[in-house]
Amino acid sequence: MTISEIKEEPCGAAEESTIEQFLLQCTSCGVCRTSCSFLDAHGSPDEIISLSKRDLFLCTNCGACKPACPSGLDPAEALLLAKQLLIETGQVPEQAAKALGSAGRFVQWGASFPFAHYSRAETVFWPGCSLAGMAPDVVLKVQQLLAEERGKAVGITLDCCADPVYEMGDLKAARKRAEAIGKSLDQQGTRTVIAGCANCIKVLRRYLPDLDVKHVLEVLPGKAAASLLPDSIYLHHPCPSYRFEALQGSARRLCGDRKIAEQGRPQCCGQGGGLPALSPGSAEACTRDVFNAAANLPLVTYCMGCKDQFLRQGKQAYHLLELLVSVPPVERPVSSVRKWLNRLVLALRARWR
Numbered sequence: 001m002t003i004s005e006i007k008e009e010p011c012g013a014a015e016e017s018t019i020e021q022f023l024l025q026c027t028s029c030g031v032c033r034t035s036c037s038f039l040d041a042h043g044s045p046d047e048i049i050s051l052s053k054r055d056l057f058l059c060t061n062c063g064a065c066k067p068a069c070p071s072g073l074d075p076a077e078a079l080l081l082a083k084q085l086l087i088e089t090g091q092v093p094e095q096a097a098k099a100l101g102s103a104g105r106f107v108q109w110g111a112s113f114p115f116a117h118y119s120r121a122e123t124v125f126w127p128g129c130s131l132a133g134m135a136p137d138v139v140l141k142v143q144q145l146l147a148e149e150r151g152k153a154v155g156i157t158l159d160c161c162a163d164p165v166y167e168m169g170d171l172k173a174a175r176k177r178a179e180a181i182g183k184s185l186d187q188q189g190t191r192t193v194i195a196g197c198a199n200c201i202k203v204l205r206r207y208l209p210d211l212d213v214k215h216v217l218e219v220l221p222g223k224a225a226a227s228l229l230p231d232s233i234y235l236h237h238p239c240p241s242y243r244f245e246a247l248q249g250s251a252r253r254l255c256g257d258r259k260i261a262e263q264g265r266p267q268c269c270g271q272g273g274g275l276p277a278l279s280p281g282s283a284e285a286c287t288r289d290v291f292n293a294a295a296n297l298p299l300v301t302y303c304m305g306c307k308d309q310f311l312r313q314g315k316q317a318y319h320l321l322e323l324l325v326s327v328p329p330v331e332r333p334v335s336s337v338r339k340w341l342n343r344l345v346l347a348l349r350a351r352w353r
């Protein structure tokens with residue numbers, strides 16, 4: 001099988017039966033509610049699936065509820081499939097439909113010329129939309145570091161993995177996007193993708209299981225210890241890292257000997273899924289939780305989307321990669337126009353390298 005052959009996604013009757021199975025097995029015990037502020041505020045996942053179409057779209061698909069469930073269920077997947085079912089049956093509430101439309105346009109643009117670019121290389125660095133838009137110089141430095149470390153050319157691939165629509169339940173669109181990505185990677189002879197974003201890893205691994213996908217923090221050499229980090233920091237684990245414990249360990253390793261304060265579990269920055277558009281109050285509460293946990297310590301994260309949100313809410317934050325490759329950290333929020341411009345210039349530079 002080539003990487004362009006896509007894993008089947010349940011749809012229609014199969015999808016309904018997965019949700020029904022979940023509803024039958026879920027005991028409404030509420031244990032998972034302690035792992036999630038959304039469930040805490042809105043009820044157990046079975047109640048939300050059965051009773052509230054609007055609340056369903058507030059789930060950011062972070063995955064924190066899965067390890068919490070004593071019955072071994074996967075509420076995150078059930079909620080995701082329930083969203084998909086509403087989309088496919090045309091029952092999406094108006095506000096969620098608007099958020100989904102805007103996420104779809106973001107994905108579409110990012111996947112199109114002139115923003116998308118594929119290098120002809122066996123191994124590529126895939127920074128993801130946020131890193132490319134916020135810190136293009138970091139992307140180029142990381143590519144160089146990876147090539148030096150591996151002793152061979154490492155290309156840059158710029159495309160959108162479709163996570164913004166995936167998180168909101170449009171699995172059909174995400175699968176279609178992955179199919180196109182798989183074909184383009186095949187055409188360029190790419191077998192290994194080193195990604196700068198855990199959300200990209202989540203989606204690429206789901207739909208392209210034969211592709212070797214790693215997070216850049218897992219492969220950066222230990223010698224790239226964070227020389228610019230202060231002695232004590234707060235390390236924020238972005239919510240997609242719930243799925244990748246080894247990634248959390250890599251982030252700690254790259255912080256070197258610094259004293260690390262952390263929550264012991266990933267935290268939503270407030271930007272996940274359709275949260276900012278659907279419930280700005282909940283999004284702000286998530287951000288506040290991170291700020292409270294960090295207190296006065298410098299806030300270090302490894303998701304550019306999270307860093308962007310922290311800057312927007314008035315707190316300086318560092319992306320671990322900025323510190324590792326010694327590029328001056330982004331200090332102010334970056335406008336949407338600026339991000340697209342950065343992505344355009346990065347795509348041009350990648351084509352000329």
Ligand code: SF4
Pocket residue numbers: 035036037038039058059060061062063064065066075076079
């Ligand atoms: S996936 Fe995340 S946001 Fe959704 S219910 Fe589970 S813990 Fe809550």
Ligand code: SF4
Pocket residue numbers: 025026027028029030031032033044045046068069070071072073075
């Ligand atoms: S998903 Fe699991 S933890 Fe959550 S209410 Fe159902 S049985 Fe309880």
